[in-house]
Amino acid sequence: MAAGRSAQTSAFALWTIFLWIFTTEAAEEVLMDTRTMSTLAGWTVNPSNSWIEVSNINPETGHPVRTYQVCQVQREDQNNWLRTEWIPKKEGQRIYVEIRFSIRECRDIPNVVSCKETFDFYYFESDADDATDEYPAWNESAYTKVDRIAADGRFSNVNVQEVNKEIRNIGPINKNGFYLAFQDSGACMSLLSVRVYYKVCPTVSHSLATFNKTVTGPEVTSLVQAAGSCVPNAEVSAQPTVQCTSDGKWTLFTGGCQCLPGHEPDTDGCTGPKL
Numbered sequence: 469m470a471a472g473r474s475a476q477t478s479a480f481a482l483w484t485i486f487l488w489i490f491t492t493e494a495a496e497e498v499l500m501d502t503r504t505m506s507t508l509a510g511w512t513v514n515p516s517n518s519w520i521e522v523s524n525i526n527p528e529t530g531h532p533v534r535t536y537q538v539c540q541v542q543r544e545d546q547n548n549w550l551r552t553e554w555i556p557k558k559e560g561q562r563i564y565v566e567i568r569f570s571i572r573e574c575r576d577i578p579n580v581v582s583c584k585e586t587f588d589f590y591y592f593e594s595d596a597d598d599a600t601d602e603y604p605a606w607n608e609s610a611y612t613k614v615d616r617i618a619a620d621g622r623f624s625n626v627n628v629q630e631v632n633k634e635i636r637n638i639g640p641i642n643k644n645g646f647y648l649a650f651q652d653s654g655a656c657m658s659l660l661s662v663r664v665y666y667k668v669c670p671t672v673s674h675s676l677a678t679f680n681k682t683v684t685g686p687e688v689t690s691l692v693q694a695a696g697s698c699v700p701n702a703e704v705s706a707q708p709t710v711q712c713t714s715d716g717k718w719t720l721f722t723g724g725c726q727c728l729p730g731h732e733p734d735t736d737g738c739t740g741p742k743l
Contacts, residue, residue, distance in 0.1 A: 494716030510553025560666030
């Protein structure tokens with residue numbers, strides 16, 4: 469009878485942990501979010517008369533925020549740079565950047581000499597906050613290019629401003645932190661917000677094993693193995709392990725725990741014998 473109860477306990481533990489893993493939401497650790505920042509004083513512009521910092525209203529919260537805009541379309545050969553402050557990576561290895569922006573249609577702008585509806589996105593790794601007006605140089609070779617970003621929606625004087633959201637990932641980041649940079653070559657656009665984060669598989673504790681928060685790996689294909697620990701009044705039947713995917717979700721569970729003799733499994737762990 470005891471052997472049968474032990475088998476039931478082990479099966480219950482494995483099934484409930486398996487179910488929990490696949491219904492747990494991914495989590496993010498935010499490194500920077502301009503929607504919560506009252507100033508962008510650490511950001512740098514080159515040349516100084518290109519990108520302009522302006523006040524705006526966050527439509528989600530109604531709170532004032534700082535944004536940048538540029539509209540140099542009356543001259544050719546534009547090369548306008550905007551660089552963020554230094555962003556410590558903390559535990560992050562692969563970093564995600566959410567960019568919200570708007571771009572005006574070129575055909576809607578009068579007296580255009582040269583106009584584009586795209587901008588380029590770069591990053592630069594650094595162990596410390598050591599950027600100056602001259603370093604790194606304001607050219608493409610000094611940075612790692614991520615992508616040329618185009619707007620899915622553009623606005624004109626006769627339609628509502630279209631807000632675009634694009635997410636890109638960078639890395640693996642090997643130094644202590646990094647700068648992000650945006651290069652304008654003749655667009656009429658507003659950079660509305662930049663949110664920077666890395667993904668983690670969140671702490672899960674359900675049934676008979678607990679897995680601690682685990683940072684995702686350095687590549688989009690990475691799987692990071694995490695070992696679980698048994699809840700109180702439980703013991704290992706086979707070492708519980710699980711894989712953390714690059715999306716911040718748990719997968720590929722193996723092993724499990726079982727309640728100690730005289731205890732029964734429930735949703736919170738193992739309870740003592742009923743009197």
